[in-house]
Amino acid sequence: MxxxxxxxxxxxxxxKRHTLCSVIPQAGVILDAGTAFFRLGRFLDHKPWHVFLTHAHLxxxxxxxxxxxxxxxxxVGPVKIWADESTLKAIKDLLFSQPLFPKIPPYEFIPVSPNESVAIATERAGCESVSVxxxxxxxxxxxxxxxxxxGDRSVAYITDTTLEALPVYGQVIQDVDLLIHEAFYPAGYEEMAQRTGHVTVAQAAEVARQVRAKRLVIVHLNPIVDCDGEKEQDEVARIFSNTVIATDNLVVNI
Ligand SMILES: [Zn+2]
Ligand SMILES: [Zn+2]
Incomplete structure (x- = not known):
């Protein structure tokens, strides 16, 4: 997969980069709907698609x-949008308000709550159900x-966040096969990262080490401050060697 x-x-x-959107085609799962959403064209089909949103930031x-x-x-098959109530409300009332966007797509909006798992039916052979x-x-x-x-594979998707929430989310993502974690700043910007609600690349690598993830892919890189230079690559490799700083259209085996 x-x-x-x-x-x-x-x-x-x-x-170099569009904003966050990832897809697991065999499960019909889409993670976030940033500007890279337009790249979904080659994946979409008549089966159901499940979009999981982290929050309502544009x-x-x-x-x-x-x-x-x-x-x-x-x-395109039915598209279900999963997110918490406040995110769904912001999307329906603000993003799809008449002056901003005249015709709301035929999405089905489904609320989720923290710590309450949901099972989705994928209607895809070999991957009938996904638990989230x-x-x-x-x-x-x-x-x-x-x-x-x-199936027997686990993936964690953690963005956007500071380390304040790590005691909670760290428990949930223990031992995942693949951790996709945000990082918005290079090492040395810890205070700035905390103030703006993010982490540094080194901190993301430290999270992967602490939760014993098998692999780490870093996303949500800063368009202004370079955080995927050689220095950062060396820094993350030192903390958690099985790390990739993502580029657009990167394909990772789960
Ligand atoms: Zn955000
Ligand atoms: Zn963001």
Whole structure:
């Protein structure tokens, strides 16, 4: 099974990165809907698609408005949007308010609550059901991380957050096969990261080490401050060797 990291950047797109959107095609699961959402065209089909949103900040949801362009290219199955109540309300009332966007796509909005697991029916051979556990993160306005159990494989998706929430989410993501974790700053920017609701690349690697993840993929990289230079690669390798700092369209085996 594969996950495609379609967009790996935070805040706004750059010449190098679109903002967050990943897809697990064999499970029909999509993680966040940043500007890379437009890249879903080659994956979508007539089966159900499940989009899990971490929070309502625009770099994670603006791609929901690209639906009509995607649906024009091919038949798209029912799209279910999973997120907490406040995120869904912000999307329906604000992102899809008439002056901002005139025609709301035929999404089904389904609320989730922290620490209450849900099972989704994928209607996909070899991967009929996925179990998902949302966990609260620490970020201005709140955010949810997710642990996915897909057959015998586990994936955790943790963005955006500071380390304040680690005692809680760290419990939930113990021993995952693949940890996808945000990092918005290079080492040395810890105070800035904390103030803006994020972590540094070194801190993300430290989380992976602490929770005994098998592999770490770092996403949500800063479009302004370089945090994927050689210095950072060396730093993360020293803390947790099985780390990749994501680039757009990276494919990772789960
Ligand atoms: Zn973000
Ligand atoms: Zn955010």
């Amino acid at each position: 594969e996950i495609h990291i379609l967009g790996s950047g935070g805040y706004h797109p750059s010449s 770099d994670h949801v603006v791609g929901l408005t690209y639906y009509w362009g995607l649906a024009q290219q091919k038949e 556990l949302p966990v609260p993160l620490s970020h201005p306005g709140g955010a949810l991380g997710y642990r996915f159990q897909i």
